[in-house]
């Protein structure tokens with residue numbers, strides 16, 4: 001199994017207290033150190049199991065294994081995007097996008113305020129656990145808001161994500177109890193538009 005790479009939990013790009021008061025240190029640490037880590041370990045455990053089965057030339061349950069694998073990899077990728085698309089206020093968190101992404105949002109949604117309203121509604125309205133994401137379609141080059149249920153639909157997303165918001169209860173329950181809408185509102189104070197812009201520019205190349 002040498003030379004095989006495995007997933008690694010990324011460090012938070014800011015201190016664990018830096019998103020307060022919008023996201024508390026306890027909430028953020030639990031979310032990153034426990035929940036995200038569980039997806040990393042889950043994905044790696046399945047990869048190891050598949051490696052062993054392939055080495056031993058034994059079979060494994062493809063349907064169950066691939067479903068579980070996409071859940072953990074989806075969780076890991078989405079959380080990795082999520083941490084980086086937030087920032088403390090003193091490092092540019094909150095406010096509005098500027099530059100090419102701002103123009104694209106205005107063109108698609110009519111105004112930033114309209115985009116914010118639609119994205120918030122998408123996040124609040126996710127059925128059960130999931131995510132809201134702003135992505136760009138490779139075919140039309142148009143920005144699209146999407147809802148992701150759990151972490152996946154057994155599919156590795158092909159639309160490129162510029163911004164995501166985790167609305168699993170584990171993302172906000174300690175701070176906001178069952179009031180998801182309050183957490184979504186607070187998110188706009190720590191959204192990192194510079195990172196979303198960077199991702200957008202990378203997609204445009």
Ligand SMILES: [Fe+2]
Nearest residue numbers: 035166168171
């Ligand atoms: Fe999460």
